[in-house]
Amino acid sequence: MSHVGLASFLLRRALVFLVAFGVQIWLLLFARRVLLSRRVRIGLWSLFVLANLPFAFVFVDWVANWHLAPGLYRAIVLPFMVWQVTSILVALVVGLTLAGLWIVARVRHETIRSTDSGRRTVLLAGTGLVATGSVVLSSRGLGLAAGPPKVRSVAVQMPGLDPAFERVRIVQITDIHTGYFFDLARLRRLTGLVQSLRPDLVVLTGDQVHGFHPAFVRDMVQGLSGLRAPLGVIGILGNHDYRAGADLVIAAMQGAGWTVLRNDAQVLRRGTGRLYVAGIDDWKHHPNLDVALAGRLAGEPVVLLSHRPDVFNQAVSAQVDLVLAGHTHGGQVRLGPVSFAGFFTDYPYGWYRRRRTKMYVSSGVGVTGPPIRLGVLPEVAVFQLTRGTKTV
Numbered sequence: 001m002s003h004v005g006l007a008s009f010l011l012r013r014a015l016v017f018l019v020a021f022g023v024q025i026w027l028l029l030f031a032r033r034v035l036l037s038r039r040v041r042i043g044l045w046s047l048f049v050l051a052n053l054p055f056a057f058v059f060v061d062w063v064a065n066w067h068l069a070p071g072l073y074r075a076i077v078l079p080f081m082v083w084q085v086t087s088i089l090v091a092l093v094v095g096l097t098l099a100g101l102w103i104v105a106r107v108r109h110e111t112i113r114s115t116d117s118g119r120r121t122v123l124l125a126g127t128g129l130v131a132t133g134s135v136v137l138s139s140r141g142l143g144l145a146a147g148p149p150k151v152r153s154v155a156v157q158m159p160g161l162d163p164a165f166e167r168v169r170i171v172q173i174t175d176i177h178t179g180y181f182f183d184l185a186r187l188r189r190l191t192g193l194v195q196s197l198r199p200d201l202v203v204l205t206g207d208q209v210h211g212f213h214p215a216f217v218r219d220m221v222q223g224l225s226g227l228r229a230p231l232g233v234i235g236i237l238g239n240h241d242y243r244a245g246a247d248l249v250i251a252a253m254q255g256a257g258w259t260v261l262r263n264d265a266q267v268l269r270r271g272t273g274r275l276y277v278a279g280i281d282d283w284k285h286h287p288n289l290d291v292a293l294a295g296r297l298a299g300e301p302v303v304l305l306s307h308r309p310d311v312f313n314q315a316v317s318a319q320v321d322l323v324l325a326g327h328t329h330g331g332q333v334r335l336g337p338v339s340f341a342g343f344f345t346d347y348p349y350g351w352y353r354r355r356r357t358k359m360y361v362s363s364g365v366g367v368t369g370p371p372i373r374l375g376v377l378p379e380v381a382v383f384q385l386t387r388g389t390k391t392v
Helices: 003-033 038-064 070-107 117-146 184-196 214-223 239-244 246-255 309-317
Strands: 150-157 169-173 201-205 233-236 264-270 273-279 302-305 322-325 350-354 357-361 379-386
Touching (some): 003 038, 070 117, 169 184, 184 379, 233 302, 309 350, 322 379
Parallel strands (some): 273 302, 322 357
Antiparallel strands (some): 169 379, 264 273
16 A cells, blocks of 8 residues: 555544544533542543553554554454444433433423433433443454354356356355454465355455555465355455555465456356456455456456446446445444445445346455454355356
C-alpha cells in the first residue's frame, strides 16, 4: 500500500476510535450527572483507561508491522473489542431513554431532573441490564465468528452449459482475512473442510489476507496449500489484499500454483467442452468487465468472480450467468431482516436474480473490525452447475 493509502486508512481508523472514545466519555459524564458516588466514578474512569490501553497497542501494531503470536494478540485485544461494543450499545440505549424521557416531560410540561430518584433508579437498572446483555451478546458473537463455517450447497441452472460440465462442483471461499483472528490452525481446518466437499473447482473471491503483515501472506498460502481440485484453484484480489500489497499476494498465490485473474479469464476444458471463468479486479482498483469477457464465445455461459457485489448491474447487461461475490460479510451482524451491510450496499447477502444473471454474495469465513458475528454465520458455499430447471 502507498504512503497515502496507509495514511488514509489510519486516519479512518483513528476517527472510528475517537467516536468510540467520545461515546465512553459521554457515559462517564452521565454517571456523574446521575450522582453516582465518587468511588464508583473513579472506578469507572479507571476502567475506561485500562480498557482502552489496547488501542495504543493496536495502533502501534498497524504502524510498526509487529507480528505477534495470534493467541497473545487476541488475549490483549478481545476484551477491548467487547468493551467497545458494550459501551456503544449502552450509550445508544441510554441516549434513546433520555430522549424518550425528555419528550414525555415536554408533553407534560415538566422538567427532567437528574436527581429524580425514580428516574435515576430506572436509568441505572436499565443501564446495568443493557451492559450485561451487551457483554453476553458480544461474547456469543466472538464464539460464532471463531467457530467452524457452515456449508451452503445449491444447484445452479446455467442454460447452454456444456454437457461436459454437468454437475461440476464449485466451492467458493471468500473473505478469509488471514491474520490474528484467522490463523494458520484455522486455515488448515478450512482446507480440510473444503477438500471434504470434493470440489471440481475452488474459487477465492478476495480478501485472502488482512492487514499489512507480510507474514500473514505466508500463513495464507501455507495454510491453504492443501487445496486441490481437478479444474484448479482460481482467485481474485479484494481491497484488503491491496493493503497487504497486491504484488506480494499475487506472487504468493501464483507460487502456490493458483491462477489469479485481474480483468482476465480462464477457459476450463473437459474434453472438447469449455467453461468460461472470468475475474475482475477490486471495485476501487480499475475493474474492467469488458476486458475480462473479451475471449468469450457468443452465447457462452460465464462464471464471474468479483470481490464486491456492486458489479451486478454490469453483469446483467453483459448477460453473465453466475456472479460469485463477497466483501460484505453479510454485515457480520444481522437483526431479523436488518443487516449492517444493508446500509452500504444493495446486495448485502444471499441470492440476487435479474433476467439471465444470478449472483450469490457469500458471508465469507473471516471477519473485519470487531471479530463478532450475530445472525450471520461464516460459510463456505458450494455450487453445482446444471442445465436442469429445478434450481435457483
